[in-house]
Amino acid sequence: MDPDTMRGDGGDVYWRRRMSVLVAVLVVVAVVAWACSSGGSGPERASSAQTSPSATPVVDPLLAGLRTLAMGTASPSPTPTPTPTATSAALPRHPGEPCATGDLVLSLQGGKEEIYSAGARPTFMVTLVNTGPVMCTTDVGPRAMEVRITSGEDRIWSTADCVSGVGSEIKKLQRGVPYVRALEWDRHRSSTDCRATPATALPGTYVATVHMGDLRSPKGVFHLR
Template identity: 80%
Template structure:
């Protein structure tokens, strides 16, 4: 060993050189270890993965997500032997029950809005089928109810004290009105079918016709 290296500052230079060599060796070892442990970047690792049947290739998570999305939203192609069914409206045959949206219900009162003495109010009810084919509707006193009220007081109704089933099914041709005429005897009605109903008092009354969800306009008249 050169004796000049052990004197004064020369010793520090010597140890610094030794430490630099040691650090360089450690860096080289770390780089080699990292290269060996990296997944499939070198040609040797790629060739070994290709030759090994049990090796599983790395899958890009982004591509895997896109593939899953495509498979989940894709529609299968229709088979030539099994064409895709198309939705169709159910057929409507003549004689089926009428749909409410195809019915027009109206009512007309008597010529005089004021009835005096023994004169009785009269009403004319019409029901028209506007559908494409003939249909049937129940125009019985319960299904097509004519009701007379005075304020909140229910005075009279065709649905009160009905004998039997109270149904009356009619065939309604397209555009041909069904007409019913009604005369009110100026007496009250009740659901308990009292034999001697009380007479209605003089005052203002309102008549309406109800059929399911259908309602006519109110007909206002007066008893004197």
């Protein structure tokens, strides 16, 4: 090309074209570089975006076990059927109702390691106390509250033998106020057939107890001469 052609207006056009081509090349290079750089991170981001929703976070086994245990505890379970004792204990008591066995304390005084000379009659004192929240009623008749004397396996005497009349006696027991009954044994045997002439108990060791349903008093041991 003639050097003169690059002079004047023609030269200015020539250099402007050269600069435009150069700028275009730089733009293309920049675009390619940006595409490569973004393309390298693009798949990673896409992969991260694709895998992050499906990836399961690491869970501590102990926390998982506690969560499972809590879910098991919170799950509804069958309601146990309350026993009569639990039901009666949960319900409010009303004055005058029959006494609950668990509210009664039965004891026997007298006869403990005592020695009765010939002709002396053993005496006993029976005590019944209501420890419940309110006043209650119970049968203290000779059949319901039986005082029994034994010697070994031999049943010697009982207040339940040969009872005349109804044989029941309903008493109101105030909370903490003892019911007391004193009785005396005439040293004769008793029997359910109510013999006219009961035999006299022989000298020896005897045991007195009070029976009242499921209640038993402590034993009272005494001796007859």
